[in-house]
Amino acid sequence: MHNTQPWRWTADGDGLVRLYVDRGRQLVLEDPAGRNAVISCGAVLDHLVVAAQALGWDGEVVRFPKGPGNDLLAEVRLEQSQPSPTAVDDLEAIRTRQTDRRRYTSWPVPDEVLHALVAEARRRGAHARALDDEVVRFHLERLAERARVLRAADPIAQAELERWVDHSAEDGVPGDVLPSDTDPAVSPPSRFPAGSVHETRTVSSPGDGVIVLGGAFDDRAGWLRTGEALSRIWLRATRDGMSVVPLSLPVEVDAVRHELRKELLRYEFAPHLLVRVGWQAIGREPLPATPRRAVSEVLRTT
Ligand SMILES: Cc1cc2nc3c(=O)[nH]c(=O)nc-3n(C[C@H](O)[C@H](O)[C@H](O)COP(=O)(O)O)c2cc1C
Structure with missing residues (x-):
């Protein structure tokens, strides 16, 4: 929401990735319950799973491993497998979606x-x-x-x-x-x-x-x-x-x-x-992409 990117990731280098909601980036007045922050995290979680599959990693997702009140929203265990048959299209959709x-x-x-x-x-x-x-x-x-x-x-x-x-x-x-x-x-x-x-x-x-x-x-x-x-x-x-x-x-x-x-x-x-x-008009002017924080700011390797 508003491109707040309210997430933090950790990766242990052994295939276990964790996704946390970053409450410091929750919109206090427009999103007091944190609904949109968690929805935003759900979207980025699914993007991770789709991108991983495209690159030859199956992601098994465990949601709220420490219960619904914890900021740890999901753990993804990545296992090497075959790239998904739709890999090229999926990565292209992630790149161009706006x-x-x-x-x-x-x-x-x-x-x-x-x-x-x-x-x-x-x-x-x-x-x-x-x-x-x-x-x-x-x-x-x-x-x-x-x-x-x-x-x-x-x-x-x-x-x-x-x-x-x-x-x-x-x-x-x-x-x-x-x-x-x-x-x-x-x-x-x-x-x-x-x-x-x-x-x-x-x-x-x-x-x-x-x-x-x-x-x-x-x-x-x-x-x-x-x-x-x-x-x-x-x-x-x-x-x-x-x-x-x-x-x-x-x-x-x-x-x-x-x-x-x-x-x-x-x-x-x-x-x-x-x-x-x-449907947007064919031949419309392309829009610039919205910016994102650097990976080093959102991902900590443990
Ligand atoms: C939970 C959520 C709620 C959003 N609500 C609105 C909205 O009410 N109006 C709007 O124009 N865009 C809305 N957006 C779109 C975001 O502003 C947009 O995804 C963000 O700025 C990043 O830009 P991008 O999608 O072009 O990458 C919402 C996005 C999310 C994930």
Whole structure:
């Protein structure tokens, strides 16, 4: 979230890798429960497993080996094996995947594509549902708008977000990946202030799809699975030429999260994250990659 990279790794040189959530990088006001920090860690955990498989290492994951309250989120035992048959595509998807907040085209995401992404998420142990009904989508857009209005009325949380825009050369969201126009008729509504990326086209009704990821409970065990599911959805969508934008604000705002759970999910599961999927215009300007911290800063060898 906000490219905070809230993780720490250790590796013992003998195939055992540990992933910790870095609470010092948790967003105190926007993410007081640490939901988005753990989801972010789940995504990076799954990226590790996919990358390891591509490089010829099978990763057996044990989640919360010291219980759900501990910052140690997962242990991965790596065993040498064969590179996965999809290795080249997987590594390419990890390298090229990015959050592109520009407006999608009006090409609809076909139901079967959306449902294939839902199936990917469920295989990672998350609950997932495509919001493909028009009435439900209308309701969702209203809830998302309400979340934006409620958050905008909280200047301290808003200041936290703004601190993470152009934060540093190794973390935070650079202004040069954010759309320059905040008019919803031009760019999709966003929690971020205007950046410097110009929209080249406008469409009145983008054909995007939305998936809700969640779990039986609103807890760390479920958040980690949701992050792993987000990673799988993102890599698959990238391979298929689609773009993904996670939307956490409607889940972050308590009143909106409760309504989402009641009105849209009918208490079927607890929502953790919304994911918007769509097609970006062919031939668009490439976006610069967001920066990452050096490996030496996030990995300690023991
Ligand atoms: C848990 C989580 C929540 C996120 N919520 C939002 C969001 O509400 N709005 C948004 O525009 N991007 C959101 N993002 C995207 C991040 O800002 C983005 O992944 C991060 O800045 C790194 O950039 P990259 O994806 O281009 O590598 C979220 C990402 C995660 C993992």
